[in-house]
């Protein structure tokens with residue numbers, strides 16, 4: 001076992017060696033390095049063939065048609081293209097968009113920008129389990145709503161949204177439905193038709209593919225129109241210009257193929273390790289699972305250890321690579337907006353750890369991690385005046401703190 | 405984030421962790437910060453009849469820099485008079501620990517903590533200038 005142990009699969013996944021092999025074929029001098037847009041020679045034709053195979057593999061993963069797949073630079077670009085693209089194209093129909101408070105910044109900041117341009121955005125609050133319910137979406141719908149944009153699973157707490165129920169509703173009302181599936185594509189089943197999804201964002205580097213590549217699925221029937229953000233050579237049917245990055249695309253295609261083929265295995269593996277980790281730390285006093293919905297990503301666990309601060313916890317866990325919702329680990333000094341939106345107290349938000357496992361995680365790593373967490377929490381509680389007070393039976397909410 | 409050697413040293417081996425009897429007339433307690441802000445420091449000093457700090461203890465909930473700032477402070481105040489201790493500046497702590505700009509507030513909190521502890525014992529002993 002090698003340290004540090006990687007427990008941050010939700011941030012990015014290692015590239016599967018099978019993917020790397022395929023990618024390298026597109027970079028070598030004797031490989032497939034042509035410009036897929038070159039129509040006049042075999043270098044171009046071969047590259048285009050590889051791109052189209054990748055397109056089929058990605059389409060298969062989400063039960064789409066290959067002609068509905070648009071290559072982008074990642075989920076951030078896909079989110080921007082979907083939301084701004086729809087807003088700008090359909091603005092004469094209406095200027096109201098529905099999203100949630102726990103979306104990724106790629107969605108939230110895009111919506112903020114549209115607000116500056118005169119659009120109106122409703123930000124739904126999740127319930128205490130971290131779920132955005134179909135009922136909440138229904139309640140926010142207006143006559144001038146043109147788009148609902150929600151994530152399939154949240155990147156901090158892993159709670160999964162009931163897309164099918166929401167999609168049925170948006171389709172009935174003639175409202176477009178965009179889904180940020182960066183955390184779920186290749187991890188849990190997605191069927192864009194069964195779920196009535198109109199646009200869907202995928203990121204290569206969250207499903208064992210390379211960074212810098214993503215996909216926007218754009219429905220053909222009934223046809224969804226978007227205004228392009230990137231103008232140029234008219235690639236991707238005019239929706240996203242720019243020479244296609246063959247090696248990146250082939251990498252994502254192979255990652256999608258493997259993910260579809262091995263989904264059941266991957267799911268069982270991640271779910272078993274997550275449970276093993278939870279079982280091994282759940283005897284720690286005052287532990288809280290954040291986003292305790294039964295519908296969650298197989299490999300993600302977010303917990304708070306009360307009376308211990310997240311950044312110092314991470315400092316103690318230097319053999320583990322994981323992330324925290326603590327203010328101190330962000331540039332803003334604000335604790336995680338996702339945890340706050342769940343109604344978590346600032347204290348618990350400051351004390352949170354996000355651990356995510358995946359394809360290459362092992363039982364040995366989980367056991368080691370659990371033991372390190374035990375030691376660290378114990379050490380920091382020994383140092384914590386809040387733990388002292390808790391143990392003395394003092395209710396911390398009755399104390400007048402000197403805010404600073 | 406990269407931590408300085410000194411922060412790491414105090415974090416790995418915090419000095420003077422513990423609790424003194426805050427009811428005692430020889431003990432001054434300063435508790436500053438707030439759980440909601442992510443840091444709370446409790447600094448306690450034991451003061452003899454000549455007004456010299458003989459012992460100091462701390463417990464801190466917060467990031468590594470906050471823990472290091474309070475640990476360092478307990479070392480510094482021992483042997484000092486109350487007025488000398490209350491004159492310690494956050495900039496001295498920040499400099500000694502090489503704190504980056506985003507962590508300066510940890511040293512400010514430590515300065516607040518010693519000032520609060522000194523004020524507490526002065527109040528207990530009925531002295532002016534608390």
Ligand SMILES: Cc1ncc(COP(=O)(O)O)c(C=O)c1O
Pocket residue numbers: 010011073074075076077104106151153154155180182183202203204205213214
């Ligand atoms: C839910 C979600 N959306 C969007 C992104 C951005 O993806 P990318 O890094 O491909 O731009 C991420 C990953 O950081 C994510 O977790």
